Amino acid sequence: MRILVTGGCGFIGSALVLHLVQDLGHEVLTLDALTYAANPISLQPLADDPRHRLEQADICDPARVHALYVDFRPEAVMHLAAESHVDRSITDPGAFVRTNVIGTQVMLDGARTHWERLSGEAKATFRFLHVSTDEVYGSLPPEAFFTEESRYDPRSPYSASKAASDHLARAWHETYGLPVLVTNCSNNYGPRHFPEKLIPLMILAALEGKPLPVYGDGLNERDWIHVEDHARGLVAVLERGRLGETYLLGGRAVRNNLAVVNALCAAFDRLRPESGPHERLISFVADRPGHDRRYAIDPSKAEAEVGWRPTKVFEQALEETVRWYLDNEAWWRPIREGRYSGERLGLAPKSA
Template sequence: MKILLVTGGAGFIGANFVHYWLQRYPADKVVVLDALTYAGNIANLDTVKGNENFTFVHGNICDQSLVEYLLAKHEIDTVVHFAAESHVDRSITGPDAFIETNIIGTYSLLKAAKKVWLDGDAVLEGHRFHHVSTDEVYGTLSATDLAFTEDTAYAPNSPYSASKAASDHLVRAYHHTFGLNVTTSNCSNNYGPFHFPEKLIPLVITNILHNKALPIYGDGQQIRDWLYVEDHAYGIDLVLQNGRIGENYNIGGNNEWANIDIVKTISKLVEQEFINNEELAKRFPTAIAAIDKNTESLITYVKDRPGHDRRYAIDATKTNDELGYQPKESFESGIAKTVQWYLTNAAWWQSVIDGSYQSWIKEQYS
């Protein structure tokens, strides 16, 4: 039995991981630590709130004393560290939060783990600190470059990716200097349920339903490898179970798509859903373009953002060969599930978009 501390467990990827873990390992205990900033949503964890093996703690990873208390109180042996500022656009307009959370926050977690697991009277031999990172630390690729491997040199191009690269190095250093049992995974772009609506895929879906413009940076030919979020949780599971201490593992979806093709694919899927289900026109009367089967008319090209990386692609050969990892969802199956989830869970994303959720958070946790 494992006892996990999941940082950022109320966020998009973290919450999906919590659901995955409690379903797959019902005897394990999971403690979630989340500051409930704009991207953290306690509603993401509604279905596990009644689980006796689940505990939620509202707090910040920069609070080292709180982390030490949780590690000791709950006898935690595994940290899975998702908590991060992750939106590149926000890192351009306000990088300070990214330095604070992604670098200082990770450093605080490492110090707490070292103190509780290594510096006490009894060393916790079976401990694990798993750090969740991104393919963006590797920089950008041309159309003909080989995909990123774990040996690709770091070359971050945004304040976000630079802060994640720094955190990766700190995790590595705590292993080589102090003997902390660490692993790191670098993932490609995730998508799926609970994805914050400012990100590309949920933005396209919700904007179609509101009949708003679908903004495309530059020429829309930026290429990303897309990973269904549950496949990411599965990959982390394999790393935790069988990954070698001190190693990095790439987790990808084997799905390279240009942004403009993503938008057009989603547009067609939403239109087809409206054709298949006449009730959707009643539930989403503002979705005029979807009702009229003309969603691509909403596509609007806008000025590219500064330093926009052209292409990311993950080579997950190491993870496949060592751990037997293969994504279970194709992009076609995963995106269909994602569109269906957003059509079914309008109350969730609408509360995020209109800000009512954040008002509730302030009332509950201020």
């Protein structure tokens, strides 16, 4: 297949592109604006692969997007490009509305024009997969789980912008008949994760012997899915999902943030015992505004309908993730030194 992937130089996008090309043999056009969280080095294994092409472009540019549809003639679109960090959305919500809402509208319009020009089998098999987050559903009470029927209740500019993009995708299906699928995933982890999110932030801080800043009391719960499990799930939905349907992809690994940081410290104690115990580095910082207490996904529908299920064991895969960062300093060091610092995100520890 010829598959157009937006945001393919990001964390989830790069894992997906590598899976599509290296494991499944598809031809992929990666469309990415190459903003701060994108890293083309993540796709270096495909540098000489004729099945992959990278185009630097903004999904909010209709002329460029439509030209790429005409040139590449995709058989499917997997739309992942998004601003995704809650902290950044609080300080700059306009950027999130622009990329996540307007960008999605431009991608949908381009797909609709392209799809309406197709005929026969090509038109019948075309798919547009919109990739979203469980944060659109807001915060759960203890022991509860999100399902595809959960009510939308976004609490941050990020989740509100993603909720809007979900509604647009479904509206283009209902109004124009565009063959749309939607997925909402839980928190991802694994290699090549930009170091402003919890797990890579903690890994790199621990490597440098710096404080490990935990928001609030650390008991906010998240469901964790390994990025490679997520990539497989997206392909399964693309291939076997029912048009117009939503599928939730979760790792069946609900942990509170403090438990995740403690597990990371335990992994470091095994891998770098000379610098331990790493638990001593944990510090608590002021909670962020609109910090949802619990996210957890019931992925039963995806497991039953598209034959996908998560395979990674969280603590084991978490240690493998730590080992990847230990072995791949050439990937993260330029980011750490040149484009990112925890202080910029207000993660200074609480004063005594």
